[in-house]
Amino acid sequence: MATSSTPFTYAPAPESRAIVDLRPSYGLFVDGEFVDGHGRSFKTISPATEEVLAEVSEADEADVDAAVKAARRAHTRVWGRMPGKERAKYLFRIARIIQERARELAVLESLDNGKPIRESRDVDVPTAAAHFFYYAGWADKLEYAGYGTTPVGVAGQVIPWNFPLLMLAWKIAPALACGNTVVLKPAETTPLTALLFAEICQQADLPPGVVNIVTGAGATGAAVVAHPDVDKVAFTGSTGVGRAIAKAVAGSHKKVTLELGGKAANIVFDDAPVDQAVEGIVDGIFFNQGHVCCAGSRLLVQESIAEELLERLKRRMSTLRVGDPLDKNTDVGAINSGDQLKRIRELSEVGDAEGAERWEVACDLPTTGFWFPPTIFTGVSQAHRIAREEIFGPVLAVLTFRTPAEAVEKANNTPYGLSAGIWTEKGSRILWMADQLRAGVVWANTFNKFDATSPFGGYKESGYGREGGRHGLEGYLR
Secondary structure (H helix, E strand, O other): OOOOOOOOOOOOOEOOOOOOOOOOEEOEEEOOEEEOOOOOEEEEEOOOOOOEEEEEEOOOHHHHHHHHHHHHHHHHHOHHHOOHHHHHHHHHHHHHHHHHOHHHHHHHHHHHHOOOHHHHHHHHHHHHHHHHHHHHHHOOOHHHOOOOOOEOOEEEEEOOOOOHHHHHHHHHHHHHHOOOEEEEEOOOOOOHHHHHHHHHHHHOOOOOOOEEEOOOOHHHHHHHHHOOOOOEEEEEOOHHHHHHHHHHHOOOOOEEEEEOOOOOEEEEOOOOOHHHHHHHHHHHHHHHHHOOOOOOOEEEEEHHHHHHHHHHHHHHHOOOOEOOOOEOOOOEOOOOOHHHHHHHHHHHHHHHHOOOEEEEOOOOOOOOOOOOOOEEEEOOOOOOHHHHOOOOOOEEEEEEEOOHHHHHHHHHOOOOOOEEEEEOOOHHHHHHHHHHOOOOEEEEOOOOOOOOOOOEOOOHHHEEOOEOOHHHHHHHEO
16 A cells, blocks of 8 residues: 555556557548549658558649549538438437447557547547537537528538547538538548548448548648638648638638637636646646647746645646556657657747746656657746747746736737636636636636537637537538
8 A cells, every 4th residue: 555655656557559450551531432642642650659650642632622522522412412310310320430439549549649548538539429429419400500501512621630530520520410521631640540530431321422531731731721612611720820721712702710729828816726726737738748729838826826836736747647648547648740849849948048947747758759748937927938839738838927907918918819717716706807818718617628519719819710519510501
């Protein structure tokens, strides 16, 4: 039995890779079949080990055109004409198959992405299934949503690498429920769960062309966005790419939703339950290695409790287990790519150079793969780049405030406006703060909680439009 001076240690508890049947190479999924692309192929690797997982086709403009044409045929001849209650049956079927293949999907997601299996298993996959269940329920009730009942047509969707399967579900489920067909481009570093989802579409007997998956890098995504027969563009990713997309579709007939970057403030008042707040802070910035658009990457703590809270936060961070994403005991997995690790290191070095004080968890990082220890910076001002720029990694910038008005001013002093968190026992303060904060989602005494029934989206440079809930139907209806 462990005593207070002898902390628990955890033996390795690796999840088996045997449940995943990785192919040596993957083609594109067009018109209900896997086909060879006309472009080159690229390798997708495990960020934890740098081993090559598979060769994947890179779609060129001709491949994208074939996918869009397949989607148009399916929309015109089958899916757009199908009664909502019949479309719902397919969405329910997809949701059930995701549940049935949950372990396979979770292992593949952690292999390809680097996130801990505990998160893939307990968050990503169940929430993805929940979105298909939820929007299946809307398919025959669109007249009550308030956005019309006519589908837009063909949706071109481009998703990021931080939540590959979950972002796919956010995009595809409402599009299909409304009667649209889809051409989806997953991120080049994490294409494998999207390709497994293509198999799920086949297993569900989804009509050919309703869902098409074209893999590739930025040029492939640009071809999807720019295609003249795409009626709706949905993008989740960086603000820079979002700006380029907005320019590319300006003046066209295309509907657009953009969910972009963030620099969320997690605000802790002196009456907050400190231990609960510490858990929320950890979940807000170290969940998924900080690869979260709405991560609570700025901690605003009331000056009178700053010292105590930081002491408890460091103690809690010291218990985080960094390592093998397939180990069920792992809390923080691998950084998704070498490029992302380089950016995290560069901005952290900027924090050092600008005079902030760095503290990081003492841990032995693996010698292969892409790794960064959970890190906090104190002595941060609003002028620091680490307080203004999205690092997209396990790095927390800590600032202090004295009054609620100062907290609001500092929280809103950002070009972003995706999310925020408030920790206090006063309900009136929560309501006042939520009304003042320019953020699309405001959590109270919690952080990073998502539900298929709730809308999500931002203000300012965090994008526009909403995904999830009834509001998520709007972008896919006329």
